[in-house]
Amino acid sequence: MPQIFPRRANSLVSAMLWGGLVGGVALVIVAITLGSSAHTTGVNSTPEQPVPFSHGHHVGGLGIDCRYCHTSVEQSDFAGLPPTSTCMTCHSQLWTSAAMLAPVRQSLQHDKPIAWVRVHDLPDFTYFSHRAHVNNGVGCESCHGRVDRMPITTQQKPLTMQWCLACHRHPEPYLRPENRITALGYDPAGDGIPGHELREHYGIRKDNLTECVTCHR
Ligand code: HEC
Ligand code: HEC
Ligand code: HEC
Ligand code: HEC
Ligand code: HEC
Numbered sequence: 292m293p294q295i296f297p298r299r300a301n302s303l304v305s306a307m308l309w310g311g312l313v314g315g316v317a318l319v320i321v322a323i324t325l326g327s328s329a330h331t332t333g334v335n336s337t338p339e340q341p342v343p344f345s346h347g348h349h350v351g352g353l354g355i356d357c358r359y360c361h362t363s364v365e366q367s368d369f370a371g372l373p374p375t376s377t378c379m380t381c382h383s384q385l386w387t388s389a390a391m392l393a394p395v396r397q398s399l400q401h402d403k404p405i406a407w408v409r410v411h412d413l414p415d416f417t418y419f420s421h422r423a424h425v426n427n428g429v430g431c432e433s434c435h436g437r438v439d440r441m442p443i444t445t446q447q448k449p450l451t452m453q454w455c456l457a458c459h460r461h462p463e464p465y466l467r468p469e470n471r472i473t474a475l476g477y478d479p480a481g482d483g484i485p486g487h488e489l490r491e492h493y494g495i496r497k498d499n500l501t502e503c504v505t506c507h508r
Contacts, residue, residue: 332450332451333412333446333449333450334446334447334448334449335445335446335447336410336445336446337443337444337445337446338408338409338410339408339443340407340408340443340444341394341405341406341407341408342391342392342394342395342405343391343442343443344443344444345441345442345443346438346439346441346444347438347439347440347441347442348442350438350439351439351440351475356473357370357431357473358473359373359377360372360373360377361373363421364421364422364425364431365421365422365425365426366422367421367422368419368420368421368422368423369421370421372407374404375395375398375399375404375405376399378395379395379399382395410444410445410446411435411446413450416507417506417507418505418506418507418508419506425472427466427493427495428462428465428466428467428468428469428472428489428490428492428493429458429462429465429467429472430465430467430471430472430473430474430477430479431472431473431475432474432475432476432477433458433465433479434448435447435448436448437475437476438475439475439476452506455506456501459497459500459501459505460497460500460501462486462495462497462500463485463486463487463489463490464479464480464486465479465480465486466479466486466489466490466493466495467479467483467489468483468484468489471483
């Protein structure tokens with residue numbers, strides 16, 4: 292994804308958030324300048340990958356659960372990417388000589404991770420946590436869309452501050468029961484338990500969710 296103001300903007304915003312410099316005015320100026328720049332959205336961004344890995348085939352077709360590959364998503368801020376050995380549980384037998392799997396074989400041979408290109412990438416001055424969401428009723432699909440239909444992984448949501456805040460102000464219509472967190476095609480607002488019951492079940496307190504320090508720390 293093209294980054295228009297990479298480092299400079301990150302440190303500028305951090306300085307403002309932390310130092311409280313000229314306060315409101317400066318924040319508004321930065322917000323206007325950066326708010327419309329390309330790095331804040333990136334919807335439909337589909338970077339080319341070293342191996343054309345398809346969630347469509349592996350999730351949609353074979354039905355493998357997200358947590359088989361993204362093993363740290365419930366315990367850590369990061370979902371994590373699978374090591375090559377995970378691919379090899381199947382690909383040491385399957386498609387063993389396919390050209391498109393050459394980087395996978397080389398990675399194993401040289402004991403070097405595959406150089407996947409990031410699809411989603413928040414600016415450094417924001418804090419995000421997978422654990423906080425997937426253990427509180429927010430499913431992968433709410434933020435990543437129908438990966439089971441993606442031949443190549445694409446960013447589906449804008450990931451802007453406005454987008455985060457819209458849910459933080461009013462999360463009820465997006466909440467799912469524990470056993471539907473990685474399910475795809477589930478409609479939290481229509482299919483399931485009413486949102487306010489789930490909010491109580493998870494003990495979600497909305498008061499601090501819109502405070503700056505929740506996401507900028
Ligand atoms: C067989 C392993 C496997 C399974 C199962 C799997 N993934 Fe992935 N996932 C990967 C690999 C490899 C990548 C890195 C390549 C890419 O971006 O496509 C990836 C990348 C991603 C990314 C993009 C990461 C970034 O760079 O921003 C998201 C989002 C994602 N997976 C979500 C999911 C979800 C949601 C599920 C379950 C519905 C899932 N994955 C199931 C292997 C898997
Ligand atoms: C549980 C078994 C399993 C695991 C784990 C697995 N694959 Fe696959 N993979 C398959 C099967 C089966 C196919 C053939 C799918 C088809 O043609 O529908 C396949 C196909 C592929 C293809 C060919 C293109 C396509 O999607 O059809 C690529 C590339 C690929 N896998 C990469 C990977 C990578 C990279 C990993 C590790 C992140 C991985 N696979 C993990 C079973 C697996
Ligand atoms: C509330 C929204 C949200 C939910 C729910 C969510 N993600 Fe993410 N995911 C993100 C954001 C935002 C990023 C980019 C993080 C960054 O740049 O620091 C991301 C990044 C990723 C990545 C890239 C590697 C990483 O750890 O940063 C993977 C893989 C991923 N998500 C998989 C998943 C899976 C699997 C689930 C469900 C079990 C899930 N996500 C649930 C928003 C979400
Ligand atoms: C679809 C709904 C939804 C979206 C989208 C979403 N969140 Fe959340 N977020 C929640 C819920 C629900 C919680 C859990 C609140 C709790 O712990 O009680 C949460 C918790 C958090 C927490 C932990 C708060 C704490 O005090 O522990 C952080 C940090 C966070 N979100 C950041 C983000 C960021 C940054 C984005 C946008 C990139 C985002 N969220 C998008 C629903 C969402
Ligand atoms: C729920 C998470 C969340 C909360 C709460 C939040 N922000 Fe943000 N903020 C983000 C994310 C994500 C970005 C980066 C994406 C973007 O720029 O929209 C961002 C970007 C920014 C930027 C860069 C300018 C811009 O719009 O790109 C500023 C300045 C900022 N936030 C200030 C604040 C202030 C001040 C507060 C409190 C009133 C606040 N934020 C509360 C998530 C949050």
